[in-house]
Amino acid sequence: EAGVTQFPSHSVIEKGQTVTLRCDPISGHDNLYWYRRVMGKEIKFLLHFVKESKQDESGMPNNRFLAERTGGTYSTLKVQPAELEDSGVYFCASSLLGQVSSEQYFGPGTRLTVT
Amino acid sequence: AQSVTQLDSQVPVFEEAPVELRCNYSSSVSVYLFWYVQYPNQGLQLLLKYLSGSTLVESINGFEAEFNKSQTSFHLRKPSVHISDTAEYFCAVSAPSGYSTLTFGKGTMLLVSP
Numbered sequence: 001e002a003g004v005t006q007f008p009s010h011s012v013i014e015k016g017q018t019v020t021l022r023c024d025p026i027s028g029h030d031n032l033y034w035y036r037r038v039m040g041k042e043i044k045f046l047l048h049f050v051k052e053s054k055q056d057e058s059g060m061p062n063n064r065f066l067a068e069r070t071g072g073t074y075s076t077l078k079v080q081p082a083e084l085e086d087s088g089v090y091f092c093a094s095s096l097l098g099q100v101s102s103e104q105y106f107g108p109g110t111r112l113t114v115t
Numbered sequence: 116a117q118s119v120t121q122l123d124s125q126v127p128v129f130e131e132a133p134v135e136l137r138c139n140y141s142s143s144v145s146v147y148l149f150w151y152v153q154y155p156n157q158g159l160q161l162l163l164k165y166l167s168g169s170t171l172v173e174s175i176n177g178f179e180a181e182f183n184k185s186q187t188s189f190h191l192r193k194p195s196v197h198i199s200d201t202a203e204y205f206c207a208v209s210a211p212s213g214y215s216t217l218t219f220g221k222g223t224m225l226l227v228s229p
Contacts, residue, residue: 004158033216042119043159043205043219056216091159095215104217106151106159 002026004107006092012113018080021110025074025094032075033095033104034067038088046090049075050097061086082114117142117208121220128227130198136191136223138180138206146208147215148189150180153222154202162204165189166211176200201227 005024013019025032034046046065047057051072060067064083069075079086089111093104118141128134140146147166151159163174170182180191189206205222209215 035217035219040221042221043217045216045218048216093159103161103164104215108156108158 004092004094004105006090006107006110008110009108010111010113012115013082014115015084016081018078019082019112021077021079021090021112023075023077023092023094023107025092026105028096029094029105030072030097031095031104032069033093034075034077035091035093036088037091037109038085043091046077079112082112084114087112087114117146117210117218119206119208119218119220121206121223123223124221125224125226128196128225130227130229131195133194134192134196134200134225136204136206136225138189138191138220140187140189140206140208142187142208142210145211147211148180148182149207149209149217150174150178150189150191151205151207151219152202153205159205162191196225196227198227198229200225 007022030051032049035043037043045059048055049069052069066078089109091109092107095104120139149164150162152162153159163172165172165182173179178193203222203224206220207217209217
């Protein structure tokens with residue numbers, strides 16, 4: 001069974017540009033989470049989808065970040081325009097719906113560098 | 116609100132020595148507790164978790180962690196480490212609800228040398 005995949009693995013962009021990160025969850029996982037780790041700090045929650053609906057987006061830093069989950073399958077996270085402080089590793093995780101504290105399976109992350 | 120503290124950013128240890136990675140948490144409600152591990156160039160993997168019941172939980176590769184409610188701790192231990200245990204270890208908590216958003220500590224890099 002394929003795990004959570006993320007694309008690209010690395011992205012280097014200039015300040016002011018746009019970047020779109022993609023996450024493909026494990027098939028059948030209705031929960032999808034985005035997290036971010038800024039260098040030297042903890043991994044922080046960004047938002048949570050249940051199928052195609054945003055369940056919780058309290059961790060989104062500002063309105064330069066837009067997340068979508070088309071048809072409840074893969075998800076994209078767009079940063080527009082990117083700022084220097086957006087640099088970090090963006091993780092995606094997925095889990096089954098309906099199970100208390102269902103294990104979250106993480107992807108390898110996308111390392112974003114804004115110069 | 117919940118928070119997790121991992122005081123040690125790096126723990127160097129020799130192969131076959133015991134190790135303890137410390138984790139303390141703060142929460143106004145009961146929590147579930149987790150340890151995740153990230154090997155180089157890989158995603159986070161669940162190492163072990165405490166949801167309820169026995170306060171001592173074990174992983175398949177020899178790690179164990181003990182939930183101590185009075186000390187609000189969930190330290191990770193292994194009696195004898197291997198080179199292959201070199202990785203970054205993250206302690207995390209979640210509220211005991213159906214939507215288990217994780218709150219992580221800053222991580223501890225375990226460096227095992229021969």
